[in-house]
Amino acid sequence: xxxxxxxxxxxxxxxxxxxxxxxxxxxxxxxxxxxxxxxxxxxxxxxxxxxxxxxxxxxxxxxxxxxxxxxxxxxxxxxxxxxxxxxxxxxxxxxxxxxxxxxxxxxxxxxxxxxxxxxxxxxxxxxxxxxxxxxxxxxxxxxxxxxxxxxxxxxxxxxxxxxxxxxxxxxxxxxxxxxxxxxxxxxxxxxxxxxxxxxxxxxxxxxxxxxxxxxxxxxxxxxxxxxxxxxxxxxxxxxxxxxxxxxxxxxxxxxxxxxxx
Numbered sequence: 001x002x003x004x005x006x007x008x009x010x011x012x013x014x015x016x017x018x019x020x021x022x023x024x025x026x027x028x029x030x031x032x033x034x035x036x037x038x039x040x041x042x043x044x045x046x047x048x049x050x051x052x053x054x055x056x057x058x059x060x061x062x063x064x065x066x067x068x069x070x071x072x073x074x075x076x077x078x079x080x081x082x083x084x085x086x087x088x089x090x091x092x093x094x095x096x097x098x099x100x101x102x103x104x105x106x107x108x109x110x111x112x113x114x115x116x117x118x119x120x121x122x123x124x125x126x127x128x129x130x131x132x133x134x135x136x137x138x139x140x141x142x143x144x145x146x147x148x149x150x151x152x153x154x155x156x157x158x159x160x161x162x163x164x165x166x167x168x169x170x171x172x173x174x175x176x177x178x179x180x181x182x183x184x185x186x187x188x189x190x191x192x193x194x195x196x197x198x199x200x201x202x203x204x205x206x207x208x209x210x211x212x213x214x215x216x217x218x219x220x221x222x223x224x225x226x227x228x229x230x231x232x233x234x235x236x237x238x239x240x241x242x243x244x245x246x247x248x249x250x251x252x253x254x255x256x257x258x259x260x261x
Contacts, residue, residue, distance in 0.1 A: 005033040006100065006158070007081055009074050010089040011181070013041040015218065016050035018092045018208055023054050025095040032100050035083075036060040039073040041179070070179025071155070071170035071186075078164050087158045088170075088181075092209030093118075099204035103158045106200060109144045114160050114195025115187060116146065117153035118205040128212040130244050136199055145201040152187035153197050156205070163193050178225065212246060212258070219256045223248075 008026070012019050026036065036058075040051055042065055055062040065073060074088055085104060095118075103116050121136040123129040136147035159168070168189055171182040187197040208214050215222050226237040238248050247261050 005083045006035075006085045006087050006104070007077070007083045007161075008034055008036045008087040008089060009077055010036065010038045010091060011041060011071070011073055011155075012038055012043060012047060012051055012091045013068055014043045014047050015091060015221070016043075016047040018214070019047060020050055020054060021208070022089065022091050022093050022095070023058065023060075025093070026089075027058055029095045029097045030100050031098075032104065034087075034100075037077055038062045039076065040064045041068040041070065041073055042066055068179050070172040070174070071181025071183075072172055072179075074170045074181070078169065081161050081164055083161050085158050086161055086164055088155060090156050090209060092207070092214070093156055094206040094208060096204050096206070100158075102204055103200065106144060106146055106198075107158065107160065109141050110139070110146055110196075110198065112196050113146060113148075113198045114163050114190045114193065115153060115157050115197040117149075117157045117197075117199045118203065119154065119156075119199055119207060120201060120203050121147045121149070121199045123210070124203055124207070125244065127206065128244075129207055129210050130212055130215065130240050130246075131207070131210040132240065134199065138201070139198075146198040147201060149187065149197045149199055152184040153199055155181045155183045155186075157197075159190070160195070163190060163195065166193055168193060212244065215241075216258045219248075219258055223256050 040048060051062050099118055106116055107113060121134040123131040135150040138145060138147055171185050173180040173182045190197050226234050241248055245261050246258050249257050249259055
């Protein structure tokens with residue numbers, strides 16, 4: 001295989017609407033030689049049915065794990081990788097044309113970078129993204145630029161396969177029923193192997209997993225998600241919502257909704 005060939009491993013756990021959007025946008029936009037594997041982490045039947053339909057339509061490989069094993073599902077396919085790059089993806093991303101060639105080009109221009117995110121360090125507030133800004137340092141080389149991250153760059157990213165060959169693997173952050181890929185530890189291990197981790201200098205995807213439209217559509221899911229993240233919790237999420245002009249409201253029946261302030 002050519003060095004620019006890419007293996008994509010995508011995690012699926014419920015949220016079938018976002019899963020379908022992620023897979024369809026991937027196939028609309030990917031242009032390098034690629035292989036897609038989707039791992040379903042014990043989703044409910046609606047999501048599994050959606051994935052089976054997409055699998056038949058596009059012909060990718062889908063693997064159905066009986067229970068949620070979080071980021072460890074990525075590791076199931078990393079022992080015999082024969083590619084230049086491994087692309088890890090959550091199921092809440094909308095890929096834009098040129099995302100793959102741009103990120104692989106950046107890895108060529110910046111050989112010190114071992115992991116690159118399709119996000120920039122500043123959220124896309126204009127599209128309704130609600131997230132914290134990530135500390136990073138701009139590095140330019142000719143007409144190209146990346147932001148070297150002070151910490152981690154998240155789960156969805158492209159990684160040099162040479163690091164996988166050196167033993168780079170995913171761990172989990174487990175809280176209650178949630179198994180989160182430990183992206184902080186993963187990026188730290190990239191650095192321990194002698195490479196930098198970086199954000200792109202612009203978004204080449206839409207991050208629907210942190211978008212107000214998705215928060216309002218699946219509020220209960222995100223409330224439970226935040227409760228499981230002891231570095232965020234409901235209070236931290238409320239602060240992010242407030243910064244963007246929204247507030248979390250608990251109704252009389254105990255459910256939640258998000259309103260404009």
